[in-house]
Amino acid sequence: MCTVCGCGEGEVRVEGVDKARGQKHDHGHGHGHGHGHGHHHHDHQHVHDDGHQHHHHGDDGTLDYGAGEAGAAVPGMSRGRMIQLEHDILAKNNSYAAENRNFFANHGILALNLVSSPGSGKTALLVKTIELLGDRLKSYVVEGDQQTSADAERIRATGAPAIQINTGKGCHLDGHMVGHAVEHLAPEDGSVVFIENVGNLVCPAAFDLGEAHKVAILSVTEGEDKPLKYPDMFAASDLVLVNKTDLLPYLDFDIEAAIANARKINPAIKVLQVSAKSGEGMDAWIAWLAAARAMALAGHPLGTAAE
């Protein structure tokens, strides 16, 4: 993997981007995207004031066990220098996510991170959603998959601009990949950007992309205990769409138990039951989108113009 941004080296491909550059992800590219590639650290180094006398408190916050008068530590013990860091491991991803969030806020864009297992019907749901939104709300899609641009092609068939990110061996999208993709999509002010994450209920929970909400999609063919099996994702999501409800008559899926399980993990989570196929429940989802979009527009000039 690339150690600059954590992307898979030679693996991550943003569709239509860097194709002529060969495999290697190029951080020296000249197109002007607004991501600070600078080192945005959250490491507030501090000296710990515990009265220890045997180490030197350096000006830079380092604790130096070998920097005394003799420049040596205890004989026979090759003690290294101790550095107190308290550095959030995901700080770099979080700084990219913050840049993305800032961009979305400045442009009155609603960004949603759609997460689910593979096969929950995310793409079909998106296709239906984009059709229902029609001209009311301009939609853009960032598609994340390990391989193929099949999903982006399905979205583009609806007329909505879409860009595919192939993560290669990666199991999730990160803030840096999404920043690049959004830059190439160039969504207009007041639009909605759907980020369809890699089908995986584990890893994407840990990586903020700068979205307003994570939306988890749980299909009724998956079993009602899924929120308990993958608690981190349901804890991180604000809304669950229980999808494929048209199949309920053929299954033993206990929808009340599924909702109760999701609320055990996240008491504040909202749940909507939808079927992208029959269209059942889609009006409630569209209403939720309209409300979330109104929130995204709050404070943006388009928000007052729309009144």
Added chain:
Amino acid sequence: MHEMSICESILGVLKDQARAQKFDKVKRVCVEIGPLSGVEIEALRFGFDVVMRGSLAEEAILDIIETPAKAWCFSCGKDIVLTERYDPCPDCGSHQLQVTGGEELRIKELEVN
């Protein structure tokens, strides 16, 4: 298996720190991991050895401090300790809990030379 990218992030921090604080070898990395951070400790140890190979932290020891998962119960107002996100309050059985600790994913300190 996002533990690999977590290890890549750790290596990124080590390299940045090596430049800033002028060291070229890391002997020990001490991290604080909460049970609700989404990180599997065995996978992290495996990923650490793989990712650090050939780097300034090739021989480094990974010390893991496991922090407890804590929550505040809306129903009875107590601070409680969890093992899993879906645990109920041990006192009143409620699931109306606000997680207050256990999501740590932090490099606490380094031993370098």
